[in-house]
Amino acid sequence: MSTTALPAQIARVPGVAIALIALCIVFVLTSPGFATPPNIANVLTQSTILLLLALPMTLIIMTEGLDLSIGAVLTFASIILAITAVSTGSLALAFAAALAVGLCFGFLNGALIAVFDIPPFITTLGTLGIAQGLSLVVTDGQSVVGIPRSIETIYSGTAAGIPLPIILAALAYAVTHALLYHTRFGAYVFALGGNREALKVAGISVRGMLIRVYVFGGLMAGFAALLMTARLNSAHPTAGIGMEFDAIAAIAVGGTSFERGNGWLLGTLLGVITVGVLRNGLNLLAIPSSVQVACVGGLVIAALFIDGLRGEQ
Amino acid sequence: MTVSPLFELRGVCKDFPGVKALDNVSFEINAGEVHMLVGENGAGKSTLMKILCGAYRADEGTFFQNGEQVRIDSPADARKFGIAVIFQEFTLVPYLDIAQNIFLGREFPNRVPGLIDRRRIHAEAKRVLDLIGFHIDPRTPVHKLGVAQQQMVEIAKALSQDARILVMDEPTAALSDRETELLFAMIERLKKKGVAIIYISHRLSEVFALGDRITVLRDGRKIGSLLPAETTPDQLVTQMVGRPVDATYTRPSRPTPGEVVLEVKNLSGPSGFSDVNLTVRAGEIVGLCGLVGSGRTEVARAIFGADHVSTGEIRLNGKRISASAEDSVRRGMALIPENRKAQGLALARSIGDNIVLVGLRKLFPSGIFAPRRAIKAARAVIDKLRIATPSPRRPVATLSGGNQQKVVVGKWLNADAKFYIFDEPTRGIDVGAKAEIFRLLDGLVHNGAAILMISSEQIEIVHICDRAYVMRSGRIAGELKHHELTEANIVRLGIHQ
Numbered sequence: 001m002s003t004t005a006l007p008a009q010i011a012r013v014p015g016v017a018i019a020l021i022a023l024c025i026v027f028v029l030t031s032p033g034f035a036t037p038p039n040i041a042n043v044l045t046q047s048t049i050l051l052l053l054a055l056p057m058t059l060i061i062m063t064e065g066l067d068l069s070i071g072a073v074l075t076f077a078s079i080i081l082a083i084t085a086v087s088t089g090s091l092a093l094a095f096a097a098a099l100a101v102g103l104c105f106g107f108l109n110g111a112l113i114a115v116f117d118i119p120p121f122i123t124t125l126g127t128l129g130i131a132q133g134l135s136l137v138v139t140d141g142q143s144v145v146g147i148p149r150s151i152e153t154i155y156s157g158t159a160a161g162i163p164l165p166i167i168l169a170a171l172a173y174a175v176t177h178a179l180l181y182h183t184r185f186g187a188y189v190f191a192l193g194g195n196r197e198a199l200k201v202a203g204i205s206v207r208g209m210l211i212r213v214y215v216f217g218g219l220m221a222g223f224a225a226l227l228m229t230a231r232l233n234s235a236h237p238t239a240g241i242g243m244e245f246d247a248i249a250a251i252a253v254g255g256t257s258f259e260r261g262n263g264w265l266l267g268t269l270l271g272v273i274t275v276g277v278l279r280n281g282l283n284l285l286a287i288p289s290s291v292q293v294a295c296v297g298g299l300v301i302a303a304l305f306i307d308g309l310r311g312e313q
Numbered sequence: 314m315t316v317s318p319l320f321e322l323r324g325v326c327k328d329f330p331g332v333k334a335l336d337n338v339s340f341e342i343n344a345g346e347v348h349m350l351v352g353e354n355g356a357g358k359s360t361l362m363k364i365l366c367g368a369y370r371a372d373e374g375t376f377f378q379n380g381e382q383v384r385i386d387s388p389a390d391a392r393k394f395g396i397a398v399i400f401q402e403f404t405l406v407p408y409l410d411i412a413q414n415i416f417l418g419r420e421f422p423n424r425v426p427g428l429i430d431r432r433r434i435h436a437e438a439k440r441v442l443d444l445i446g447f448h449i450d451p452r453t454p455v456h457k458l459g460v461a462q463q464q465m466v467e468i469a470k471a472l473s474q475d476a477r478i479l480v481m482d483e484p485t486a487a488l489s490d491r492e493t494e495l496l497f498a499m500i501e502r503l504k505k506k507g508v509a510i511i512y513i514s515h516r517l518s519e520v521f522a523l524g525d526r527i528t529v530l531r532d533g534r535k536i537g538s539l540l541p542a543e544t545t546p547d548q549l550v551t552q553m554v555g556r557p558v559d560a561t562y563t564r565p566s567r568p569t570p571g572e573v574v575l576e577v578k579n580l581s582g583p584s585g586f587s588d589v590n591l592t593v594r595a596g597e598i599v600g601l602c603g604l605v606g607s608g609r610t611e612v613a614r615a616i617f618g619a620d621h622v623s624t625g626e627i628r629l630n631g632k633r634i635s636a637s638a639e640d641s642v643r644r645g646m647a648l649i650p651e652n653r654k655a656q657g658l659a660l661a662r663s664i665g666d667n668i669v670l671v672g673l674r675k676l677f678p679s680g681i682f683a684p685r686r687a688i689k690a691a692r693a694v695i696d697k698l699r700i701a702t703p704s705p706r707r708p709v710a711t712l713s714g715g716n717q718q719k720v721v722v723g724k725w726l727n728a729d730a731k732f733y734i735f736d737e738p739t740r741g742i743d744v745g746a747k748a749e750i751f752r753l754l755d756g757l758v759h760n761g762a763a764i765l766m767i768s769s770e771q772i773e774i775v776h777i778c779d780r781a782y783v784m785r786s787g788r789i790a791g792e793l794k795h796h797e798l799t800e801a802n803i804v805r806l807g808i809h810q
Contacts, residue, residue: 190408
């Protein structure tokens with residue numbers, strides 16, 4: 001039962017928006033560098049990689065699934081991308097290789113979950129280990145350097161004054177939005193989490209749809225690997241460690257429930273920005289990154305607490 | 314010269330390992346007809362329904378549509394012949410809207426390749442909803458709808474696929490009286506449009522109120538087809554169970570009630586009841602009735618200590634109790650809840666585990682679980698209640714509804730309760746199992762227990778209870794002593810004035 005003292009208007013604002021506004025107010029008051037145009041552009045640019053992972057993860061979570069491997073797959077794709085770029089000199093080929101890595105891992109996840117009925121948590125914990133292990137084996141624990149300089153422009157370039165990563169992320173958001181809300185596939189994602197029996201009676205393959213959802217996750221991890229490699233101008237075997245944590249946190253903050261296919265894509269976007277703002281603000285306050293992880297955890301609980309207070313399911 | 318029926322099954326047989334689920338069953342349905350399908354649990358109703366919708370294939374038998382022989386080998390075939398089933402578990406997606414649910418898997422394509430035409434989906438959905446007289450915005454997400462509305466969406470979904478034969482499996486099981494009326498009105502509308510309805514029910518009242526024809530199945534065989542106008546409820550029940558039984562059960566004489574076991578004084582609570590006074594004596598069964606939503610269940614839960622109480626007092630054997638469920642159980646109170654799947658049973662666990670759950674403290678005072686002693690205690694209960702299972706180690710989910718209900722009751726036998734609250738003990742179970750539950754209740758009061766029983770079926774209250782309290786809008790509207798206890802009096806007291 002909701003025992004809200006808040007006026008009805010405010011009560012309808014989602015917890016993530018309240019959390020975002022509250023955080024902005026705190027950082028505006030505590031750090032003078034926060035509300036400057038370059039810093040705002042910085043926050044958004046830095047959020048793009050996380051967004052690329054959080055978008056497909058939202059769909060995966062809507063199917064009552066999970067992809068713990070997404071950060072490790074990003075890392076491995078980034079390493080294959082760098083190695084291909086160094087050895088062939090072709091960025092296009094390198095990007096294709098990264099997408100192929102994502103596709104393979106996505107398909108592996110999907111097939112294990114849908115066909116062999118292994119729980120998503122276990123499946124993707126396993127593929128996390130595989131992708132992370134392969135990254136270390138292939139690189140011998142070292143960074144891959146010597147990528148053609150032109151790759152940097154993908155992360156640092158601008159078009160019409162807007163940073164390229166932001167444009168790419170906006171594009172990815174638009175595509176995912178269309179996919180979720182305006183295609184058959186999207187309707188089936190809602191059904192995968194909400195009522196699989198509904199798909200069966202409609203004559204749609206539950207397995208096929210589940211595999212596609214995880215393949216989408218893998219491909220987006222491959223795409224994110226391009227931005228990550230461009231950002232670092234190299235590939236590190238530990239670059240993506242813990243990104244699945246931030247992605248899942250952002251989705252939870254954004255109000256997507258882990259049950260019954262109750263997802264909200266705009267909430268994920270806001271959640272990603274909220275996590276980005278939190279990390280940026282803590283950076284400005286010179287708070288170590290280990291403490292930042294704890295703060296992201298606290299943010300998740302706070303946002304869900306706000307939603308829970310107002311009796312939202 | 315006779316017109317051939319809309320759809321006909323002849324000589325259908327279906328074997329499962331060890332069971333003949335259907336034995337030479339024939340069945341026909343005409344356009345604009347409501348054909349009631351009745352029978353005890355396990356009579357073969359579900360199997361027949363699943364053969365009709367293509368989920369199972371018949372071992373033997375032929376099908377005719379408008380007199381022409383056809384085959385049903387898959388759900389797609391059934392759909393082709395316009396057969397749609399409304400299952401008790403809905404096949405709706407909670408976070409899609411009504412329109413998207415109606416057209417799930419059949420979305421209209423947009424001019425932009427790959428995208429769907431949401432506008433057209435909504436317009437078409439509106440058309441179908443208007444057709445059945447369900448006026449609601451098709452953009453409403455399904456999770457915001459109540460059970461009755463979701464059922465309407467299921468019906469709309471079936472009709473949008475050109476269903477001409479609707480199979481409904483106990484559609485009123487989860488509906489309130491008001492919602493049931495709305496459903497019946499819709500069924501009348503569908504009949505006028507020529508839709509044929511196969512209606513499976515355990516409620517005799519609706520079988521007679523709604524049915525144009527009644528087919529009775531027992532042990533996989535068709536016992537007969539009856540016309541409601543020419544049949545009495547007793548005759549129907551006799552056909553269902555195969556031996557003459559009184560419509561539900563007749564109460565044997567009971568000794569004069571003993572001491573007051575439960576006394577409730579001026580009880581009010583935030584869940585919507587106020588100033589409730591009632592007493593239950595040892596050796597008597599007292600009914601608590603009233604319309605759905607009148608506060609019956611809330612009062613029962615408050616007495617048990619599962620819900621909060623704001624004022625008033627509850628005394629068990631003269632001692633005031635503190636209104637916590639833990640305290641109630643320790644003092645010998647038992648609540649057998651209405652929703653056995655959600656509240657009364659651990660479905661994935663074994664029958665034995667469920668039975669010993671309540672009596673754990675008594676069975677194993679040292680705190681150490683002894684599997685053999687548990688199985689022995691469970692077997693005793695299984696024998697006593699005649700629960701149909703080969704072993705206490707089988708999962709509870711494998712039992713039929715009636716036997717599951719016996720397990721819910723059985724687990725309290727180990728606790729040696731003195732006072733029982735039964736909330737809708739016969740919901741969704743067949744006539745034979747009902748009679749056994751009632752015999753069990755009777756056995757309990759003979760051994761000196763006191764029982765408070767909630768039921769929506771007034772006839773049951775009249776037949777089982779020694780007296781009854783009728784609730785209305787959260788208050789006790791009146792008490793009916795034994796000689797006043799009639800269906801008419803219950804309705805009179807329960808209805809809003």
